[in-house]
Amino acid sequence: MGTSKNSAYAYQIVGGWDRLASLNTWGYPYVTGTSVIGIKYKDGILMTADMGGSYGSTLRYKSVERMKPVGKHSLLGASGEISDFQEILSYLDELILYDNMWDDGNSLGPKEVHNYLTRVMYNRRNKFNPLWNSLVLGGIKNGQKYLGTVNMIGVHFEDNHVATGFGNHLARPILRDEWHENLSFEEGVKLLEKCMRVLLYRDRSAVNKLQIAKITEEGVTLSKPYALKTFWQFSAFQNPTVGAEGSW
């Protein structure tokens, strides 16, 4: 309690308002997902997330789908508190339903959904009751690709490649070096897998079970969950202290 991640909300915790912490209002996250990475490619957006839901330091849930389609044109991926993600999906459900009921031939595109999410997240943060998520929203409408991100304090922007959580530190350097316009589908998947592999090696809450989702004009395709091949057979790992007795 009152650790660095909660420092912005320290006064409530110091006040000892435990009954509200149990409603998981401005407390801290319980079941969390780790990074989501999204990139624009030739035909649309590619997004990937692993399927782990950690309960603190335990890897409790290993089949959590952290990417969901929204409406006809968008795909939402979330990291952070899973229950808040489910709440956001329910808000978006209402939004899309309300939009469909107009039956006017127009449908909410990714830009609009991103803006809606930004307003929701920012408003909750202003009420000191954030939805503890970092969201990646990607989509394509009328040939216009869109990839944006919002996080729990309301910071939002759009870019050619975005990542949340640890992905910011480990995946974005790789994407900055190797992303370019008009990646083909295979190149995009290879790039995302490269990033996910580094995350698998170096993020403690990553699991080796991931999904890749793509969204194009035709619609959303969520791949089946699969695992990445990893390599642990460096010779220096087999006998690291040969010739250096006493170290480990």
Next chain:
Amino acid sequence: MSKVAIDVPPKGGFSFDLCRRNEMLSKKGVQAPSFLKTGTTIVGLVFQSSAATAAPPTLPPPPPLPLLKPSSASPPPTISTKIKTTLYFFVPIPGAQPHAVILDVEERWLLRHLRVPTRILQRFGSKLSPDGVILGADTRATEGPIVADKNCEKIHFMAPNIYCCGAGTAADTEAVTGIFNFNVLYMVSSQLKLHRYHTGRESRVVTALTLLKSHLFSYQGYVQAALVLGGVDVTGPHLHTIYPHGSTDTLPFVTMGSGSLAAMAIFESKYREGLTRDEGVNLVTEAICSGIFNDLGSGSNVDVCVITKGNTDYLRNHKLPNPRTYVNAKGYSFTKKTEVLLTKITPLREKVEVIEGGDAMEE
């Protein structure tokens, strides 16, 4: 406060005069100035370019070879004398009990696809391409949000065959704690030199490692030095990391500092065994550049140090990816000077008499 201004000659030792004032200020909420920290990216890499073990990391491991059945098709290496060396290593056959095996040079060559520490290969072949350690570092020293030194040196000398990169407060030279932390490296470097005189041998990396880690441990983490120690000694190339509390790791590739995640992303995706020296230097430079461009605490230039057996190349400012953008082509010309009326040059050397073999200074 006291109105008396007595001229007392200063005594030795610490002067506690300002302590009351400092305490009063900190009670009022004035922060004491913090240590000069350096956000940093420092990396290390062991390269061993033996053609036998070059395999890209994403392939699955090769199928297990039958135990001790050498394939007769391949020729042994051209080593003139047949050296029978006692080697013990564990054969990684799944399901089999690990056991020790003794092989001679030819048998070892024939089983080269097995994964064994390539340091063993090095023991009996300088025929094999040289291997060693490559250290890299950025050159930015920060004081909070300000860049204090645009081109500082973070790769420090420990012994002619051992160099050490420092992150944390180890890498600055301005503040008191910086000099204090530098003392760690000066001290260990001096201790190593004395040890070299005493034993008459080249220093070993584990010696430096043990001296550093015991020093840091005894200060319980207050000496905030995070180090990447690398070198080549008689036993081969070694690369270690040392954390401020005194724990160490021995690894083929390491990164430390605030830019360590950006650099590690490059290493994890591009490192493989059997790198040549140039490939290793390129990889290290790429990793440091990743830290420079993706981390705010790291920046400016790339320093690289390549240590191989018997030779060290300290490539200061190996890459300068951040040149000054707008430089006036005309240069700077000073405004009109005062007129020169007379020029007379008097060499000072004539004024001083140097006595060879004079008396030593008396203290």
